[in-house]
Amino acid sequence: MKCSPTTIFNKYIVVFILLVLPAITCLYAQVAINKPAIGFTQVCANSGFNAFEVSFSFSGALDPSNQFILELSDAAGNFATPVTLSATEKPLTATPTSRTFIFSVPTSTGGENYKVRVKSTSPASVSPVSNAFAAYYKIQDSQFSINNFNATATYCTGGSYLLTIDNPGTGTNDSPLKYPSLTYKWFKEPSLVPIATTASLTVNQPGRYYVETNYGTCTSDSYSNRVTVGEASGVSATITSSKGNPFCPSDGPTTLSTQAGNSYQWFNNDVAISGAIGQQYQTSIAGQYSVKVDFGGCTSSASINLQDVPFTSSLNVSSTTIINEGETKTIIATTDANNPTFEWYFDNTLIAAAVSNTLNVTEEGTYSLTITQTTGCISKKELPFVINFPFVDPNVTKIPNLISPNNDGINDTWILPQEYVSGTNTEILLLNSRGEIALQTNNYQNNWPENALDFKSVNPIYYYIITTQDNKVKKGSITVVK
Known part of the structure; x- marks a missing residue:
């Protein structure tokens, strides 16, 4: 039986399919990737540098859709959970049988036995692992303090x-x-x-x-x-002020420091300061400061009287001064402040015209002076004082022989008739039972005793001699009761 040309052609097609096509498919069926060659001895990366090279060669044909993947092991060199690295092909280095990649490591990288390997996707293949190398991402790479x-x-x-x-x-x-x-x-x-x-x-x-x-x-x-x-064996704590003592508050707070120890507690006027448990303490407020330092097995304390007033000042009157109605009292301020300015206040209201270191007062009330040092350390100091008229009770006609200074508002001081008090130039002399002078004045202001009298059981007795301007004399005694 003879075969037609069509039959012969079909036989050749079958042979082509059976023999040639499998051979073509084999071109993409296998690829062998060799062991990667690392271009470094160790990976020491930080935020300023994180680029390293790895090269590898391969044999076999690659599918056009193939991708190479670079994987990183764990710190022990295991690939149970590999990390896919961020990698790009190095320009102008590719050949038909090799590639060079530039990669960066994750910020969590840290260890001495990392390895890399290469995978292809089409056809799928995995290279042997590279030699081990140390790799660290130095997330903190600057000097620090202890x-x-x-x-x-x-x-x-x-x-x-x-x-x-x-x-x-x-x-x-x-x-x-x-x-x-x-x-x-x-x-x-x-x-x-x-x-x-x-x-x-x-x-x-x-x-x-x-x-x-x-x-x-x-x-x-x-x-x-x-x-x-x-x-x-024996250490003693000390305290230093970073801005000296006294310090200038207008320049900001000063830092109190003590020696290095294991633990600290700072105090202000012997009261522990909450949270002040460091080697240093900042403050802008004057006062008595101390610190207790534990040096490990022994403790030591130190103190400093921190002052914030760089100048001194004073008035020629006490905090409470009594003048007679119609009398003028000149208040004089003395200070060593540099280029000072003066601001006088009466009942919290600025006296605009008073700009010198003196003030003439004629009225009762609450006064204050603010002195400002305007050159050098800019700072202020306030000096308050009170002006009162003498207390005169018009109902008092006799000299009392009993007082009870217990702050109940009744007979707390020795109140004399108006003819003997301030403004009459009457001398008042008080002696205690031992003959010692307790009071002597020609300007009595019905204010004795100004301070508490210390007695427990026996009521003390004082003796008075009152001598008027025209030499009339009154004598008697005063009993002090609680």
């Missing part, structure tokens, strides 16, 4: 001192404690072997200490200042 930048610290014999990384620290200090993923290496010079890996270090041996952020074999700028820790 012990508040204090270069020395002291602990007591048998005690210890706690060195800590400052958080946040002073100024632009970038504390590594802001980054919870970081670990540390503490050193005691001159040894280069770490003695601790925690965020703080308890020291019970003298020496010079510092700490670095743990970036393994990568070098970095993430290290602290050095602190020399010493042992002392």
